[in-house]
Amino acid sequence: MLARKNLLDIKNYEPGKPIEEVERELGIKEVIKLASNENPLGPSPKAVAAIRAALKNLNRYPDANSFYLKKRLAAERFELEPSNFVMGNGSDELITIALKAFLNEGEEVIIADTTFLIYNIASQIANARITVVPMRDFKYDLKAMASRISDKTKLIFIANPDNPTGTYCGEEEVAAFMKQVPQSAIVFFDEAYYEFGRQKSDFPETLKYLKGGNVIISRTFSKAYGLSGIRVGYAMASSTLASFMEKVREPFNVNLLAQAAALAALDDEGFLKKTLSNTQRGKDFLYREFGKLGLDYVPSATNFILVNIKKPSKEIFNRMLSEGVIVRGMEAWGLNTFIRVTIGTEKENKKFINILKKIIGSK
Numbered sequence: 001m002l003a004r005k006n007l008l009d010i011k012n013y014e015p016g017k018p019i020e021e022v023e024r025e026l027g028i029k030e031v032i033k034l035a036s037n038e039n040p041l042g043p044s045p046k047a048v049a050a051i052r053a054a055l056k057n058l059n060r061y062p063d064a065n066s067f068y069l070k071k072r073l074a075a076e077r078f079e080l081e082p083s084n085f086v087m088g089n090g091s092d093e094l095i096t097i098a099l100k101a102f103l104n105e106g107e108e109v110i111i112a113d114t115t116f117l118i119y120n121i122a123s124q125i126a127n128a129r130i131t132v133v134p135m136r137d138f139k140y141d142l143k144a145m146a147s148r149i150s151d152k153t154k155l156i157f158i159a160n161p162d163n164p165t166g167t168y169c170g171e172e173e174v175a176a177f178m179k180q181v182p183q184s185a186i187v188f189f190d191e192a193y194y195e196f197g198r199q200k201s202d203f204p205e206t207l208k209y210l211k212g213g214n215v216i217i218s219r220t221f222s223k224a225y226g227l228s229g230i231r232v233g234y235a236m237a238s239s240t241l242a243s244f245m246e247k248v249r250e251p252f253n254v255n256l257l258a259q260a261a262a263l264a265a266l267d268d269e270g271f272l273k274k275t276l277s278n279t280q281r282g283k284d285f286l287y288r289e290f291g292k293l294g295l296d297y298v299p300s301a302t303n304f305i306l307v308n309i310k311k312p313s314k315e316i317f318n319r320m321l322s323e324g325v326i327v328r329g330m331e332a333w334g335l336n337t338f339i340r341v342t343i344g345t346e347k348e349n350k351k352f353i354n355i356l357k358k359i360i361g362s363k
């Protein structure tokens, strides 16, 4: 066996087919994708304009330090300097960067059981010892997680809000948890859905924990700003932690167009507002419709909803696909009768519900 032993148990990521291929195979147009928590309104228009303007510079390498982007991000956040930021090729990459920078042989990570799968996969690749803590009613059980911290614990991953459940940990729970975390462990708050989560009045402002020196917060342009395809996210941490992350980061990990796009997106408040109101309207509509259909769902602080269809999710996925709607089946998380649906446009949400009604109504 040529591969490293810790790779043997890792399943390869199974990407879905491109939309164009699904349309060709089914012979239909306008397949809608509600599977990856993307922004259904398209990319931020200001970001698109900035990408067009930056195209002429593609003969140059990107700025390895994302100078302007870090400066702009720091300017928005009181008390932070550019040296508190680490940019990633999507916030995904920051998870890998943190493991590379901080995990020694034999050290442990703590993760929850119904959460973003990359924590587990990236930790296996890093050869970490992994402690998995079950959730309670689809919510992170921070008390249980704190009780599992040992002197071997190096990283604790917390998706807040969480994917795929859509739940979040509030201010008080997070504060109580942070009191129990020793200086020897780093808490990684993954805030990919921050812009949606902060609509809740008790959503925690985790920036205040950065000065403790053992916290990393990651955020992304993929979701609220509609820039999944160009790959840009960032971490905030003490300048000491950030400087170690910088040591293991590939210098040109964030490409030139992505930097230009992210910078412009930060000025696109109109787009962000539209996104948030479309998401809220879509959630209200879907909650109502799920209620009418007698389906249990998990109230969400994100741009997607986890819902129990009470039929094998593989079957629901395939039947929806054949009607031109792509959702996410939840078998990979062991939730065999659940699907996760991303909030779409009003038209997309209606189409999804109409097809769901048809499927549920039939045997």
Ligand SMILES: Cc1ncc(COP(=O)(O)O)c(C=O)c1O
Binding pocket: 036, 037, 089, 090, 091, 092, 093, 116, 159, 161, 162, 163, 190, 192, 219, 220, 221, 222, 228, 232, 233
């Ligand atoms: C909880 C969570 N974290 C991180 C990511 C990664 O996002 P990106 O790499 O596009 O920034 C996702 C994407 O779905 C996510 O759901």
